[in-house]
Amino acid sequence: MAGSKSKKKNREEADKYSVLLPTYNERENLPLIVWLLVKYFGESGYNYEIIVIDDGSPDGTLQIAEQLQKIYGEDKIVLRPREKKLGLGTAYIHGIKHATGNFIIIMDADLSHHPKFIPEFIKKQKEGGYDLVSGTRYRGDGGVYGWDLRRKLISRGANFVTQVLLRPGASDLTGSFRLYKKDVLERLVERCVSKGYVFQMEMIVRARQLGYSIGEVPISFVDRVYGESKLGGNEIVSFLKGLLTLFATT
Amino acid sequence: MTKLLQWLLGVSLIGIAWGLVTFDLLDLQLPAVYKEVAWPMPVYLLVVFGCYSLATVGYRVATFNDCEEAAKELQAQIKEAKADLKKKGLKM
Ligand SMILES: Nc1nc2c(ncn2[C@@H]2O[C@H](COP(=O)(O)OP(=O)(O)O)[C@@H](O)[C@H]2O)c(=O)[nH]1
Ligand SMILES: [Mg+2]
Numbered sequence: 001m002a003g004s005k006s007k008k009k010n011r012e013e014a015d016k017y018s019v020l021l022p023t024y025n026e027r028e029n030l031p032l033i034v035w036l037l038v039k040y041f042g043e044s045g046y047n048y049e050i051i052v053i054d055d056g057s058p059d060g061t062l063q064i065a066e067q068l069q070k071i072y073g074e075d076k077i078v079l080r081p082r083e084k085k086l087g088l089g090t091a092y093i094h095g096i097k098h099a100t101g102n103f104i105i106i107m108d109a110d111l112s113h114h115p116k117f118i119p120e121f122i123k124k125q126k127e128g129g130y131d132l133v134s135g136t137r138y139r140g141d142g143g144v145y146g147w148d149l150r151r152k153l154i155s156r157g158a159n160f161v162t163q164v165l166l167r168p169g170a171s172d173l174t175g176s177f178r179l180y181k182k183d184v185l186e187r188l189v190e191r192c193v194s195k196g197y198v199f200q201m202e203m204i205v206r207a208r209q210l211g212y213s214i215g216e217v218p219i220s221f222v223d224r225v226y227g228e229s230k231l232g233g234n235e236i237v238s239f240l241k242g243l244l245t246l247f248a249t250t
Numbered sequence: 251m252t253k254l255l256q257w258l259l260g261v262s263l264i265g266i267a268w269g270l271v272t273f274d275l276l277d278l279q280l281p282a283v284y285k286e287v288a289w290p291m292p293v294y295l296l297v298v299f300g301c302y303s304l305a306t307v308g309y310r311v312a313t314f315n316d317c318e319e320a321a322k323e324l325q326a327q328i329k330e331a332k333a334d335l336k337k338k339g340l341k342m
Contacts, residue, residue: 031340035331064342071338111324143315156310160303166253220317222324248254 016047017122018101018182021109022091023052025059028226029110034068034077036115044119051078052109053095055085089199093189096182105179110224113177117219121179124215131184131212134170134204135177135219142172142218158239162201165247169208170216173201174239177219184212197235198242205250268292 019037023030034050041048054062062081069077080098082091096104105121107113113135121133136142138159147155162173174197180188187210192202207214251259271288274280 027342031335031342032328032331035335036327064340067340071335071340111328114320114324138310141315143317143320145317145321147314149311152311152314153307156307156314160307160310164303165257220315220320222317222321225324225328246253248252250252 015103016049016101017041017103017105017118017179018095018099019048019050019105019107019118020092020095020099021050021052021107022088022095023054023057023061023065023109024085025057025061025227026109027057027059027061027064029224030061030064031068033109033111033115034072037118038072038076040115040118044122046119046122047101049076049078049099049101051080051095051098053091054079054081055091056081056083087195089192089195096186096189099182102182103179104182104185106185107177110227110229112221112224114220114222117177117217118179120217124217125179128213128215130215131181132204132207133179133215133217134172135175136170136172136216137175137219137221138171139216140218142220144221144223146223154236158236162243165243166205166250168205170204170214172216173204175219175221176200178203188212194242194245197238198245201242202246205246209250264292 021030021033026033030052037048037050052065054065056062062079065077065079065081069079078098080094082094092106103122103125105118107115117135121135124130125133137144138156144152144155159171159173162168163171166173184207188203188206191206191210192199194202204214268288268291269275271280271284274285
């Protein structure tokens with residue numbers, strides 16, 4: 001009895017979580033998000049590493065990251081910078097290659113994804129043995145802060161259309177705060193072809209298609225305080241294009 | 251099967267069923283009342299679906315949580331983090 005219990009404990013302690021933080025001009029946000037990650041991982045006691053993938057930000061994000069590495073140690077803060085801005089999708093692929101954990105957490109570095117939810121993600125994953133756990137703004141206590149009526153309407157409308165057309169079995173497709181088993185993420189990334197915004201949506205649609213199990217945790221999404229969003233512009237057009245592509249191909 | 255094909259299949263099944271009853275394609279000599287109910291059916295279904303969509307989206311927009319608390323908590327933590335990081339020697 002005692003034997004099997006300690007064995008289970010060992011296995012849990014062997015779990016390691018690699019957090020991928022892609023950054024582009026996030027010099028103000030990066031120290032704060034790292035501080036919060038260290039705080040919540042420290043409190044919950046899970047084994048972790050933070051992989052910062054900076055794409056040659058002109059604002060000096062990388063220099064800040066180097067300072068953080070000195071403060072928190074090279075085993076906790078891993079820097080995998082790239083020369084120039086190559087996009088979010090490839091940043092994840094680049095990060096996965098260097099990740100040493102058996103679980104990978106993907107989140108934005110702009111403080112709209114709060115690290116306090118990570119212990120909940122991990123708990124949820126362990127409860128159901130899920131292949132991936134996705135944060136959701138659309139369910140339970142989930143929600144947003146700093147959105148006007150127009151943005152809420154677009155968000156809810158787009159989500160409804162997507163649910164009707166794709167029936168993906170997950171309530172938040174465009175959010176990008178998720179925890180994956182490493183091998184599951186690797187297999188998904190291999191199969192996903194879309195870029196940017198649609199990438200997140202394709203990941204979860206393909207996950208369902210491949211029969212992976214999906215758990216959900218409600219999250220509060222607080223609009224970025226510092227810096228500006230790099231996506232945007234023709235977000236709606238690229239969303240519709242992506243949606244129709246997935247509709248016809250999955 | 252892609253989602254597109256599933257939709258096409260579903261729509262054609264409904265279309266065939268509708269055609270069979272409305273135009274009595276199989277010569278089943280259905281009572282006239284069947285026909286009367288069937289022929290405006292597609293329009294009814296569209297209207298019902300449209301109303302359902304509007305109501306659902308409207309309700310969800312109205313009940314979209316505003317996370318005031320989370321925003322306040324984050325602001326407080328940002329202050330705390332900045333002070334602590336300064337103490338640890340971070341130069342912004
Ligand atoms: N490495 C890298 N990170 C990026 C790139 N574009 C965006 N990011 C980061 O990805 C995250 C999400 O981007 P953001 O502009 O906030 O997108 P939004 O939340 O959809 O408005 C942030 O942490 C950005 O710094 C890129 O080209 N390369
Ligand atoms: Mg953002």
